[in-house]
Amino acid sequence: MNELAARFRHDYPGFGLDVDLRLPARGVSAIFGPSGSGKTTLLRLIAGLERAADGYLAVDDGVWQDAQTFLPTHARPLGYVFQDARLFPHLDVRRNLDYGLSRIPASSRKVALDDVIGLLGIGHLMERKPDRLSGGERQRVAIARALGVSPRLLLLDEPLAALDQARKQEVLPYLERLHDTLDIPVLYVSHAIDEVARLADHMVVLDAGRVAAQGSIIELMARTDLRLSRDDAEGALIEAGVAAHDESYQLTTVEFPGGRLSLPRQARDVGQRVRVRVLARDVSITLAAQTGTSIINILPARVADITPAGASQCVVSLDLGGTTILARITRKSVDALGLRPGLDVHAQIKGVALLK
Numbered sequence: 001m002n003e004l005a006a007r008f009r010h011d012y013p014g015f016g017l018d019v020d021l022r023l024p025a026r027g028v029s030a031i032f033g034p035s036g037s038g039k040t041t042l043l044r045l046i047a048g049l050e051r052a053a054d055g056y057l058a059v060d061d062g063v064w065q066d067a068q069t070f071l072p073t074h075a076r077p078l079g080y081v082f083q084d085a086r087l088f089p090h091l092d093v094r095r096n097l098d099y100g101l102s103r104i105p106a107s108s109r110k111v112a113l114d115d116v117i118g119l120l121g122i123g124h125l126m127e128r129k130p131d132r133l134s135g136g137e138r139q140r141v142a143i144a145r146a147l148g149v150s151p152r153l154l155l156l157d158e159p160l161a162a163l164d165q166a167r168k169q170e171v172l173p174y175l176e177r178l179h180d181t182l183d184i185p186v187l188y189v190s191h192a193i194d195e196v197a198r199l200a201d202h203m204v205v206l207d208a209g210r211v212a213a214q215g216s217i218i219e220l221m222a223r224t225d226l227r228l229s230r231d232d233a234e235g236a237l238i239e240a241g242v243a244a245h246d247e248s249y250q251l252t253t254v255e256f257p258g259g260r261l262s263l264p265r266q267a268r269d270v271g272q273r274v275r276v277r278v279l280a281r282d283v284s285i286t287l288a289a290q291t292g293t294s295i296i297n298i299l300p301a302r303v304a305d306i307t308p309a310g311a312s313q314c315v316v317s318l319d320l321g322g323t324t325i326l327a328r329i330t331r332k333s334v335d336a337l338g339l340r341p342g343l344d345v346h347a348q349i350k351g352v353a354l355l356k
């Protein structure tokens, strides 16, 4: 089976959660949704901190909860990191890490603590007490403590939410390293679509306690009906490979099913996989390929779908031939160009951001 299957029905006064999830056994699954949609409740049910009257949870063939079974939290091999690091203030970093380790028998330890310390770059902080760490360092220690117990599942509940922008940027590369190194599923609760776009492979969108959508991050980010971003910040993700560098103009070309894009020179090797984001507001549509324009990324595309967005605008899904991007244009332009599903057009892309 090799996946995480979770079905829960759980009621609080005035709020009900009813979800049925199947998540991959590896990689980061983002749990995304507005405040109050049930993200933390879902994590607490998975951790066994809440008990759903009606619940089923299996991780990697092991049943943690069903009609007969309910493993208490301490018997579930998982790591849980909260918004605030929740380290023991009177213990230095080393003892905080040792405390996590002491919770599990030596025979179940599959992760070498030294590897975890190296992965999170906290080796130089071992003698410090938590009040002498930055917020970002505290979160890195909390993640190390959670990993030290060799969990089969890592739960991260908005681990960056309490950090300022600079600290977030400090911790994000460590989360990316975890993603590349860990062989266990990570559930990452967030309501920041930028973080999710950068870190996640898979996404569950929660809305008022229900699953509005679940699937690959690439597919879901290209959907116009989910309203994942506020106002005009929606954008599609593209998984691409580095095709070439142009040293004279300092540009890098990436290629993907359906096209190529140029972006400012990136310190990546040819052949390396990258993820880029194309914001809908940076994409315009022409009926014929333009010449005499300063825009270098112009790709043939077919209109897939047109969704109204507010009184004056529309979001147009464009199929590049296997890859979808979005364009946010005025409703007036949709009419003026006669756009309709199936029409062949050209997409002019003003900006492309490399996420990873």
Ligand SMILES: Nc1ncnc2c1ncn2[C@@H]1O[C@H](COP(=O)(O)OP(=O)(O)OP(=O)(O)O)[C@@H](O)[C@H]1O
Binding pocket: 012, 013, 014, 015, 033, 034, 035, 036, 037, 038, 039, 040, 041, 042, 191
């Ligand atoms: N122990 C509890 N008792 C009663 N209601 C609760 C309890 N815990 C959560 N709720 C309610 O359940 C709903 C979902 O809360 P939850 O914390 O899971 O949402 P969330 O999506 O994580 O929100 P946020 O992004 O603000 O953290 C809310 O309406 C909340 O008030």
